[in-house]
Amino acid sequence: MRAPLPTDEEARLAALHEAKVLDTLPEDDFDDIALLASEICGTPISLVTMVDADRQWFKAKVGLELDGTHRDDSLCAHAIHQHDVLEVPDAGADRRFADNPLVTGDHKFRFYAGAPVLLDGTHAVGTVCVVDHVPRELTEAQRRALRCLARHASVQLELRRYAQHAGDIADRMRQLDRMKDSFLAGVSHELRTPLTSIRGYLEMLQSDGFEPETSQRFLSVIQRNSDRLLRLIDDLLTVSRLSDGGIRLDLVELDLAELVHQVSTACRPLAEHRDVALHNLVDHPVPARGDSRRLGQALNHLVVNAIKFTAPGGEIIIRTTAGAEPELLIIDTGMGIPAAELPHVFDRFFRSAAADRMAAAGSGVGLSIVNLIIEAHHGSIHLDSEPGVGTTVRITLPRP
Incomplete structure (x- = not known):
């Protein structure tokens, strides 16, 4: 059964296209989200999806070779109708999905759970979802983690839109102003992205129910983003000091x-x-x-x-x-x-x-x-x- 169009479809698509994420190259932040969703929920497949006008595209994926599907076949097209997790314990027994080719075909989707990725806190442009080949249900801790990962994906998209807006504004200014705004947008993005990631993973670490291996992976991501912040700050200090002749070289x-x-x-x-x-x-x-x-x-x-x-x-x-x-x-x-x-x-x-x-x-x-x-x-x-x-x-x- 094809999902009906959301009531905010026009605004939803405008927000998605404004983010300029469709058909972009893989990025570590989104890949981490998909990998953590799979590990936390214990599923062989996990995705970060974007639901376009007539297709579903995968920004990140684990356990699936497809780059996307037609929107008619998309389970996530149903998930974007709500702001909470859509969980389908057995797709084969659900009349909405029983005839879906992803369920009846070679991929054999049976279990699905998707948390919507929101822009402007309103428009669901995609999901962070997990899939299994056997019927099952998530624990409450897994549902909380899936919601948290979806919020993290939303922040990544919002930062992308923010940088895009800053670039558009800069194009209408003089060269000096353009450089200033580009710098501010870039530094803001570079600072906020790892900080947001660190905050999200710390939030999940405060929850109970995770295996030690998963918690260790959270800490690894936090470590990587902390290093990213330190490198950025060091670069900014270095360019300032070098420009002023303030760094002594040990020749x-x-x-x-x-x-x-x-x-x-x-x-x-x-x-x-x-x-x-x-x-x-x-x-x-x-x-x-x-x-x-x-x-x-x-x-x-x-x-x-x-x-x-x-x-x-x-x-x-x-x-x-x-x-x-x-x-x-x-x-x-x-x-x-x-x-x-x-x-x-x-x-x-x-x-x-x-x-x-x-x-x-x-x-x-x-x-x-x-x-x-x-x-x-x-x-x-x-x-x-x-x-x-x-x-x-x-x-x-x-x-x-």
């Missing part, structure tokens, strides 16, 4: 090859997770003079950036070239940077259009910090890039 003779080895080793797990090949071709000593901690910070940011914007199956090569001064190259096969954006990549608070489309974390100060660190070493940094081909970063440092 020593160092081996650039060893520094590259340390950075590539630290970044390799991330590259492997994203199916990006990371090749360190620096196999001979490269004497240079610099602050190893600050140079490591700059190189780490450049390599992580290359991984972030390189599609699965791509590769990143790090190598040096001989010359009057040590020169380091970081070459990727990523999406590249449009010519119009290249002059601005080292500007403070600048975010590329690609970063906004991907909803990539960041306040727009990373490459500015890299540039300031290299300049403080009396070196130079240059980017060559072509959309769809890749980017080459060329760094030159003084000899000892």
Whole structure:
């Protein structure tokens, strides 16, 4: 049975489309929500769904290969009619779903529970839901957790809309005002997202009934978001101090090859997770003079950036070239940077259009910090890039 349209359908769809979440790339915050829903409720399938005009799209998923379904087949299309959990103990015995292809077909959905994801506290644009292949019921603790996870998903969408509004306003202002508002929106988003996540998981930890493994995963997410906050604050302090000449560099003779080895080793797990090949071709000593901690910070940011914007199956090569001064190259096969954006990549608070489309974390100060660190070493940094081909970063440092 196809679900009837909600009474607020027009406003509901407007809020969903305004969030600009449909067909975006996977994001850790939403993936964590789906994974925790599965673990807490003990189901093989869990989803973060968005119900569009004629389809249901999965922003995050566990245990299901589908990217979405037609809205006519959507169980979540029924769940968005209420502001509480819709629980279906046995879909095969429920006249609304008995003939549903997800129930009668190969997927064999029997149990379903979905908590609505609300925007503006009113419009249900999707759900956090769990599915099992056998009839069952949730415990009250599991229902509370599902509601909490749905609220967390709502906050993520609200933050996305907030950043979008700030960007729209900035487009109508002068360049200085545009940079200021973009910075404020970015920093607000970057601060509030991990803080909201921490608050949500702490709220769930205060509830009873969770296994130690689940509680430990909550603590891991809290730890990760705390680290994210500390990195952002450190970046903001760094760009301020470097701009004012307030950071003292501890200049020593160092081996650039060893520094590259340390950075590539630290970044390799991330590259492997994203199916990006990371090749360190620096196999001979490269004497240079610099602050190893600050140079490591700059190189780490450049390599992580290359991984972030390189599609699965791509590769990143790090190598040096001989010359009057040590020169380091970081070459990727990523999406590249449009010519119009290249002059601005080292500007403070600048975010590329690609970063906004991907909803990539960041306040727009990373490459500015890299540039300031290299300049403080009396070196130079240059980017060559072509959309769809890749980017080459060329760094030159003084000899000892």
